[in-house]
Amino acid sequence: MAFFDLVSRQYVSSVEPKLDLVNVLDSHIGKGVYAVRPYPDHSVIGEITGEIFSGAYTGTSYTFEADEGNQLEPSEPFRYLNHSCEPNCEFDWLDEPSVHGEPAKSGLFLLALRDIQAYEQLTIDYSWPATFAIPCRCEAARCRGWVVAVEELDKLQLQG
């Protein structure tokens, strides 16, 4: 168990991505990632591994913007994270503490945005550009209707 320290913006104990902490199951919109135990708000769920490449979003199924100008295609299990307009998780870059004298390194981690119950589906906000928006079926109370970044929603409405 590791907790994210909002002041230092580092997580405070070492964390290994443990696949037994999440499970990939079928959801109403295809495969989804589910918690198999509770996660407190701000806790680190696991490290995201995968391929990072630079350039604009190209609309491939499992790719999304990892940070400004960089796209990420995550490996399993996190490639199956579904979008929600009210997500319970987010990705963030954290510094791993140095272990046994090894230099600290930076990694991309999945963090809980609120308390998460066991067996809840884990979701993130894909924040896709309007050009790649597709109708959203996340079933959140405040669903935007489209899988699209909040700041791109206006563009979509203008396109009609």
Ligand SMILES: [Zn+2]
């Ligand atoms: Zn939605």
